[in-house]
Amino acid sequence: MRVIRGYKFKLKTTPELQRAFATMAGHARFVWNKALRLNLDRLERKAPIMWYSDLCGLLRLWKQSEEYGFLAEAHSQVLQQKLKDLDRAFADTFDKNQPLKKQPRFKKKGRDDSFRFPQGVKIDNRRVCLPKIGWVGFFKSQEVPGTIKQATVTREADGWYVSFQVEIELPDPVSHTESMIGLDRGVDVFAATSEGELVTPVNALKNALDKLARLQRKLARQKKFSENWRKTRNRIAKLHQKIARTRHDFLHKLSSKISKSHAVVALEDLPVGNMTRSAKGTLENPGRNVRAKSGLNRAILDQGWSMFERMLEYKLNEHGGKVVPVPAPGTSHTCSACGHTDPESRTSRNLFRCVKCGHTEHADVNAAKVILQRAKVKLAA
Ligand SMILES: [Zn+2]
Structure with missing residues (x-):
């Protein structure tokens, strides 16, 4: 089976590299915010929003323009990835199965600084080669196995970090327990x-x-x-x-x-x-x-x-x-011993005492038992 794993390391930076990272993150943020503004305006006018492929077409025009020509300094895939993220964020907002998803927000300088390379990243011992930036050292605390699928550079409170998403081939698992x-x-x-x-x-x-x-x-x-x-x-x-x-x-x-x-x-x-x-x-x-x-x-x-x-x-x-x-409803009010459901059985924050059979237990443990019983019923069905 193939599994995806993440590995994160702190990057060794110089003032020059920090400037390069800030520029890349800044351009990516600019593209996100500009495309977001555009789509919010369209929504306000009740016009359909622009999705990824349309936005990529716009991005090409921006890069050729005098006003936004500076965007060409950034790696194109980095900018496209931000548009992909925005596309996903809007799709989630409109998804009826995710009613709590909020509309995407504008990104702020210094707080949401990150950029992602979907390919072209290489690791050589303690260095990583980032497209358009070059070789950067990192504090390698463990080996990175498998194939790198993508790499994300993020600013945190104490510096810049790189996280690799890698694909690893593992033997098909056999569970040794039935617990x-x-x-x-x-x-x-x-x-x-x-x-x-x-x-x-x-x-x-x-x-x-x-x-x-x-x-x-x-x-x-x-x-x-x-x-x-x-x-x-x-x-x-x-x-x-x-x-x-x-x-x-x-x-x-x-x-x-x-x-x-x-x-x-x-x-x-x-x-x-x-x-x-x-x-x-x-x-x-x-x-x-x-x-x-x-x-x-x-x-x-x-x-x-x-x-x-x-x-x-x-x-x-x-x-x-x-x-x-x-299903979650009622787990905290159901007795794990007799199955009787009554809100009165939850006598306090932490105590469950069944009004029917008198079963007494820590309320969260009782709920965990009810959850397990529901799973057994579901698996038997
Ligand atoms: Zn009971």
Whole structure:
């Protein structure tokens, strides 16, 4: 079977390279924003929007024009990839199955700096050759196996990174286990399992979240745009980066552990947009929800959940297992012992006590068991 994996490394830059990256990212952002503006104007006039092939035709004209001729400095495929992303973003917006997808947004300088090469990237030991830029060294923390399908260069708080998407050929998997497990997204924990385990995030993540809440309170008190305000804002950006990495690491370890010992993982089938509803305000506009530390924790874990689902899915696939999504309604109000459903049974945030049979259990563990039972019913059907 063929699988796609991602590998990310920090690039070794010089001022000259940083300028080249900023130019490439800037031109790509310019093309995205210009095409987005054009389509929003068309929507306003009730005209059909322009899709990828039309936009590529326009891009050719822009590059030949006096006004936008500077775009020729960028690699053409990099610009086309942004148009492809925009095409996809609009398709998602109009997709009736994804009602929560929002209209694409304008990209901001410094915040959304990234560009992608769909081909033509080579690696030679500790260097990567990027089209139109040339050889760039990177901090190689592990080998990159397989064939490089694409490479993305992204600006983060502490510098530029390259991520490679590679295709690897693996032997077809045979699952060595028939074990099934149900997982519930907990209220206070990251997840609860049908085996009774409560999974909490690692301490490093908790500490970083506490620190983030403190820094955000500090930022809210400081004079906007002052030297100290800028310093605090910079520290917050670096901390966000650290939190994202710690969370990523935590999710990788957890999903590896689960996918190695279980063939089927049952999860609630929730639309992704639903789960991140609380995250939008807090993460994108820190400051607005400064005091709600628990809200912030929740938001950061919620944002991790869909990533966790994707990791579980591909890891299970590689081991010959699978994720089984089950209908979500009522899982938290159903008794895992007798099957009786009653909101009254959820006596408190964390406690489930069945009003019919008296079965008592941690509410999230009970829900995880119900999720597992629903998966068994689904698989037997
Ligand atoms: Zn019961």
